[in-house]
Amino acid sequence: MSTMHDLIVIGGGINGATTALFAARGGMDVAVIDRGPLCREASGVNAGTLTMQMTRVALIPYALRAHHMWATAREWLGHDVGVVVCDGLSLAFTEQEAELLAFRAGKRREAGAPITLITGQQALQIEPGLSDKALLAGHCRVDGYANAYLTGLAFRTALLDAGVTLTENNPATDILQTSSGFEVVTKQGPLRAKRVVIAGGVWIEEMMGWLGIDLPIKTLVNQLAVTERIPTAMRTVVGIANGLLSLKQYPHGTVVIGGGWQGSGSREGGTCSLLPERLVGNIRLACHAVPALKDARLARAWTGFEAETRDALPAVGPVPGIHNAYVIGSIHSGYTSGPYLAKLLADQILGREPDLPLFPIDRLLKPEPLAQG
Amino acid sequence: MVSPHCHFDVLVLGGGPAGMVSAITASQNGLRVGLIDEQSEAGGQIWRAPWASSPQGYESPEARDGNKMRDRLALSSVTCLFGRRIWSVTDRYRVDLLGADGVETFQAPHLIVALGAHERVIPFPGWTLPGVMGLAAATIMLKAHGLAPPKDWVLAGVGPLLAAVAAGYARKGHPPKAIIDLSGPSDWFAALPSLASRPGLFKQGVGWVLSIVSSRIPIYFRHAIRRAEGQDRISACLIGPVDADGKSIDGPEVGIACDAMMVGNGLVPGGEVPRLLGADQVYRHELGGWIPECDPFGRTSLEHLYAIGDGAGIRGGAVACIAGKLAGLAAAHDAGRIDAGAFAHQSAQALAEHRKLSAFSDAMAHMIRLRPAQVASIEADAVICRCEDVTRQDLVAAARAGARDVNQLKHFTRCGMGPCQGRMCGDVAAEILAQEHRLDRQAVGYWTARPPLRPISLQSMLGRVDYADIPIPKPAPL
Numbered sequence: 001m002s003t004m005h006d007l008i009v010i011g012g013g014i015n016g017a018t019t020a021l022f023a024a025r026g027g028m029d030v031a032v033i034d035r036g037p038l039c040r041e042a043s044g045v046n047a048g049t050l051t052m053q054m055t056r057v058a059l060i061p062y063a064l065r066a067h068h069m070w071a072t073a074r075e076w077l078g079h080d081v082g083v084v085v086c087d088g089l090s091l092a093f094t095e096q097e098a099e100l101l102a103f104r105a106g107k108r109r110e111a112g113a114p115i116t117l118i119t120g121q122q123a124l125q126i127e128p129g130l131s132d133k134a135l136l137a138g139h140c141r142v143d144g145y146a147n148a149y150l151t152g153l154a155f156r157t158a159l160l161d162a163g164v165t166l167t168e169n170n171p172a173t174d175i176l177q178t179s180s181g182f183e184v185v186t187k188q189g190p191l192r193a194k195r196v197v198i199a200g201g202v203w204i205e206e207m208m209g210w211l212g213i214d215l216p217i218k219t220l221v222n223q224l225a226v227t228e229r230i231p232t233a234m235r236t237v238v239g240i241a242n243g244l245l246s247l248k249q250y251p252h253g254t255v256v257i258g259g260g261w262q263g264s265g266s267r268e269g270g271t272c273s274l275l276p277e278r279l280v281g282n283i284r285l286a287c288h289a290v291p292a293l294k295d296a297r298l299a300r301a302w303t304g305f306e307a308e309t310r311d312a313l314p315a316v317g318p319v320p321g322i323h324n325a326y327v328i329g330s331i332h333s334g335y336t337s338g339p340y341l342a343k344l345l346a347d348q349i350l351g352r353e354p355d356l357p358l359f360p361i362d363r364l365l366k367p368e369p370l371a372q373g
Numbered sequence: 374m375v376s377p378h379c380h381f382d383v384l385v386l387g388g389g390p391a392g393m394v395s396a397i398t399a400s401q402n403g404l405r406v407g408l409i410d411e412q413s414e415a416g417g418q419i420w421r422a423p424w425a426s427s428p429q430g431y432e433s434p435e436a437r438d439g440n441k442m443r444d445r446l447a448l449s450s451v452t453c454l455f456g457r458r459i460w461s462v463t464d465r466y467r468v469d470l471l472g473a474d475g476v477e478t479f480q481a482p483h484l485i486v487a488l489g490a491h492e493r494v495i496p497f498p499g500w501t502l503p504g505v506m507g508l509a510a511a512t513i514m515l516k517a518h519g520l521a522p523p524k525d526w527v528l529a530g531v532g533p534l535l536a537a538v539a540a541g542y543a544r545k546g547h548p549p550k551a552i553i554d555l556s557g558p559s560d561w562f563a564a565l566p567s568l569a570s571r572p573g574l575f576k577q578g579v580g581w582v583l584s585i586v587s588s589r590i591p592i593y594f595r596h597a598i599r600r601a602e603g604q605d606r607i608s609a610c611l612i613g614p615v616d617a618d619g620k621s622i623d624g625p626e627v628g629i630a631c632d633a634m635m636v637g638n639g640l641v642p643g644g645e646v647p648r649l650l651g652a653d654q655v656y657r658h659e660l661g662g663w664i665p666e667c668d669p670f671g672r673t674s675l676e677h678l679y680a681i682g683d684g685a686g687i688r689g690g691a692v693a694c695i696a697g698k699l700a701g702l703a704a705a706h707d708a709g710r711i712d713a714g715a716f717a718h719q720s721a722q723a724l725a726e727h728r729k730l731s732a733f734s735d736a737m738a739h740m741i742r743l744r745p746a747q748v749a750s751i752e753a754d755a756v757i758c759r760c761e762d763v764t765r766q767d768l769v770a771a772a773r774a775g776a777r778d779v780n781q782l783k784h785f786t787r788c789g790m791g792p793c794q795g796r797m798c799g800d801v802a803a804e805i806l807a808q809e810h811r812l813d814r815q816a817v818g819y820w821t822a823r824p825p826l827r828p829i830s831l832q833s834m835l836g837r838v839d840y841a842d843i844p845i846p847k848p849a850p851l
Contacts, residue, residue, distance in 0.1 A: 149784040242848035
């Protein structure tokens with residue numbers, strides 16, 4: 001019979017890997033399984049933006065702490081993930097957008113994000129690459145980006161150093177509840193543990209089903225694009241008021257263009273496809289914000305899944321009614337906040353009081369159907 | 374969104390031999406065909422048309438065959454959509470192009486992909502110096518532009534293209550200073566019997582040999598480039614002996630001063646479109662690498678998607694023509710334009726010809742196959758991914774850090790993330806990864822295909838647009 005671990009984490013993205021890392025450092029015997037290599041789904045293919053200006057208001061306190069974690073990743077993760085901390089600008093080009101921006105920036109500021117409103121001209125002084133057409137901008141000094149594709153290598157090294165048992169390319173197919181805990185059925189055989197964390201990204205709905213829990217998760221198919229290396233065109237993270245653009249130039253010169261324009265595809269099929277006209281739309285927006293991008297060439301475009309709960313707030317906490325089972329996922333704009341929420345969950349699993357409350361999923365579950373008649 | 378042009382039954386991607394013949398065949402059998410190519414004329418690489426402004430025409434059997442087929446195409450009802458770059462292929466089957474007038478979209482229920490191959494260069498230190506170019510690129514220079522290389526140039530690599538380029542330039546009065554052939558005379562003799570099955574090509578081959586011999590070009594058999602040297606461009610190269618598997622062996626190294634080098638180690642099938650669409654793939658070492666799984670008519674695992682020509686396995690121009698005929702007939706049959714009897718009758722002869730040619734195409738493909746031992750001999754500091762400056766030792770370090778498939782390797786190192794999308798380095802990088810883990814090539818996989826299929830400028834995608842016209846979806850929740 002296989003070893004009895006203290007904890008099995010199903011899903012080795014940012015959320016699962018960070019939970020596993022802190023649980024292991026807290027003294028637990030931890031195993032991580034992933035159906036593919038670590039951080040190869042949403043965690044490895046997203047735009048890497050670490051911003052307050054696209055974060056849900058309720059998540060701002062978490063995002064601020066998480067931003068600090070990203071900025072100090074070398075210290076706690078032990079490996080560079082290409083984090084650059086820089087100013088962020090959210091632009092408004094029309095009166096309507098200016099109104100939206102002022103309202104949203106105000107709400108985020110109330111929640112603690114250091115966002116100030118500046119004129120288009122002031123924004124131009126901060127970011128000379130900008131279009132002169134912006135009427136108003138939200139300016140935030142706590143912004144930046146990570147290099148998403150480096151996370152797999154970084155977490156792999158960190159988890160192995162922390163003594164975590166790592167099984168990549170090993171899909172889980174079921175979770176059985178036993179007298180001593182859980183048995184996770186995987187392609188390579190059963191694994192046993194006292195506790196289990198479900199961290200399977202857009203696939204947590206199916207995994208929660210193994211425990212008899214109905215947690216509906218919506219799948220977004222985000223489109224992204226990157227240019228060839230170009231001379232320095234910008235030094236800040238640039239977005240627009242409604243959140244549908246994210247733009248930044250990496251130190252090696254490529255510019256990543258994102259903003260959540262939707263492609264097509266489903267998590268069941270596992271494949272997704274870009275919608276060319278949406279890619280064109282996203283690029284038009286990017287070139288409108290930073291005109292120098294017109295001279296760049298598009299090198300590559302791709303899609304990645306993002307998971308969303310019914311209220312677009314995270315699912316992080318214990319699984320109701322099942323002792324020692326936990327879930328983490330659907331953290332809206334989760335790249336920024338993910339590591340901090342995962343650390344909080346690890347604290348809870350380790351029996352410590354988390355510094356900020358989690359986002360338990362009870363609110364998202366359907367009430368028990370009333371007895372008939 | 375601009376609505377796509379939907380007036381075709383079939384779109385053919387690629388105007389080389391396979392694409393031209395399939396387009397003509399499909400149109401003769403009642404299909405409305407659009408033939409798409411990036412060049413301004415059909416021909417692909419082997420039948421590449423000379424540029425109108427090039428100094429002098431390049432006379433060869435291929436040029437004559439190409440002209441003949443271009444004439445047939447002109448007389449057919451095929452709509453030629455040339456001078457357009459294919460950047461996206463999605464759904465069943467939507468093709469987005471970039472032409473002189475910006476972005477255009479076409480859609481058709483059948484898609485024939487005949488996008489050919491790209492060349493394989495086995496890296497050595499210095500192969501990224503200006504003045505070093507690919508062998509296939511050298512043939513384009515010769516056929517399309519009639520350009521002469523600098524005076525002191527060397528030719529290196531493997532296979533029939535080596536002889537063709539040497540002879541082609543020798544006849545124009547620009548013989549290479551030396552030929553460095555990975556194969557030995559015994560490899561060439563081994564291919565002779567199969568060559569004899571193609572009298573026309575045999576004669577052409579004899580012609581190449583005579584040109585080379587009469588030019589007294591020194592030939593270094595069973596040798597490979599060890600490295601290229603130079604400050605701002607190549608000024609010399611060092612060559613050394615290899616064994617029958619292409620592995621570097623001890624023996625005298627020879628330095629050759631040169632201003633240019635043309636080097637090529639065979640061809641890799643350009644299978645990005647079937648991959649992008651999710652067609653089943655199979656690794657076939659003898660056919661150049663990963664190819665879509667196809668039946669004898671080029672039908673892939675996806676309904677109404679056909680893959681033919683060198684992009685579906687390296688078999689050369691003659692086989693590509695037959696494959697084009699078969700796929701054109703299959704498309705007509707699958708679209709209900711010809712019945713099963715007519716399909717069987719018309720394809721029988723092509724299938725027989727296909728079988729007759731296979732001895733020759735197999736022998737040629739064998740000559741230009743990837744030599745794993747040659748890859749194993751690549752030096753640690755040689756750049757493998759020239760777009761992103763990733764060396765062999767970077768790849769080995771990533772493999773040791775846990776990268777086990779090529780997409781993970783790409784994330785760990787940026788290998789293949791540059792503008793060539795891994796076309797130049799992919800085959801060699803995968804081979805290095807497989808060797809490092811003692812896995813076969815199937816196990817390390819292939820790079821996910823991504824649009825754009827070739828880089829395109831952002832400006833060209835914009836069109837004339839006002840900010841108010843950009844469709845902006847509903848804002849995310851606050």
